[in-house]
Amino acid sequence: MTALAHTRYMTLTHLRQLWRQPWWIAVSLVQPVIWLLLFGALFQSVADLPGFGSDDYITFIAPGIVIMTAFFSAGWTGMGLLEDLDRGVTDRLLTSPISRPALIAGRVTQQTITMIIQSLIMVGIALIAGASFAGGVLGIAGLIGIAALISAAFASLSLAFALVTRQEETLIATLTFLQLPLSFISSTLIAPDLMPSWMEKLANYNPVEWAVEAGRAAALGEGGFDVVVTRAGLLAGFAAVAAWLALKAMEKYQRSL
């Protein structure tokens, strides 16, 4: 009970911090829209390649971009925590009766709520741009649920990483290093059949690919329900491990004091 209440207080605190940064809101809303429209236009002719299997590229990449945005922005969750560590906010909270998991869960929840709102906007823009989601409302809900899962997982990993390294530069460098490869070793932008076979094999171990497959299967209503369920299960397991790591990292941080 206490843990839930405290998570709620911290989530609201972090949401309010974002709400007070109009530039952040503007950029984080505009960026995925630009990706959607830019990639949609840039790779339009990819859909004409033999073996792509679909001729409607915007419909194909819309779920991919939703997942990519979730994964990209969740990676930055650790930055806010690093700032709090630096200013002594975290230490002050640790001397209060705050539930320890709430310190992690509050940020993950804030990130995930923000992500859900972003996803809804992206889906709306995609529809306006001519995408059609055969999965219907339920399929879109499935896509957003999957985006929330991968967001929670990478937000937790980012927090764990921040707590262990305690350096903004290290977090920035690591994210820059990982984000594009993890996105490209997946079917975010291209049909899996068109990937080199070694990449396709590698993609099987990529959580981003799990999310893209499941999100696309749900939103487009193709590929089968079992794809959604198995990938969602894998992602849930991944998120649970990431959350556990973040909690352990918080304990490690406190032991180092």
Added chain:
Amino acid sequence: MASRAIEAEGLVKEYPGDVRALDGLSFAVEEGTVFGLLGPNGAGKSTAVRILTTLARADEGTATVAGHHVSADAASVRSTIGVVAQRGGADREATARENLRLSGRLHGIRGSELERRIDELLERFGLSEAADRIVRTFSGGMERRLDIGLALVHRPRVLFLDEPTTGLDPEVRADMWQEIERLGRDEGITVLLTTHYLEEADRLAADLAIVDRGRVVASGSPDALKRELQGDAVQVELETELNGARAGLDRLNGLREVTIDGRVLRARADDGARAVPAVLATLDSHGVGVASVTVARPSLDDVYLRYAGRTFGEADQNDHVEANR
């Protein structure tokens, strides 16, 4: 025993790289008093506060706060203490009121009771007008007052103030001193204050412990500590060499611990004013010229010199690099 608000016994804390921050630190704080931990930067004061406020764990030793064991019963300690750390730790992107509200909620205070308490604290710390301003826009003094307010929302029994006036303007520091005096006097709250300002400890603390290199080297009330030095400090600046005057000085009644450091002569006297004429006469009879004479009541600086074996300023400088690692 029941009147002990804080008891620390043989606390040891080591950090990687063979840094022994605490080396058997022990002290006790009576309930309802202001207690000072005085020492230079890097003496281990902040480490002690981190352990007593459950933030860090001691490698050895035990400690209780308000009767609760700091590691076995950390949760009870956390709900009875208020902490103002050196770095403050208010959310700078939130308003003063929002900060206070979060603090209260985490301590389980809610609704109209919480709102009343928030208004009370804002009023008391002169922040009513600034209540709904973002903390980032606050002056250093305002932020510090908010920090203290945050630590008091849940009416703690023990308040920890870690270097509360470091980095503040002299004017703001004087205000803060009044505030701390008021806490001890009006609310009966036990305050543990760490400081590296001698005058701050002298003015605020009823009792204090002088900490050097992770240990308590002396403790007692500031007056008692100064009394232990037995007598005033007499300092004479010489114009010429001491020649044969030394033996004569050593024979003078009521003058002790005569030391010579270049052309500065230092000694202790039960009554400084009375000793000066005799000292001057002795020097004069040996033809030693005198540039100036000062007589001073013992200060905490002298106490520190006596117990730590170096002057406070020296220790502060030497240890500064280490403290900032």
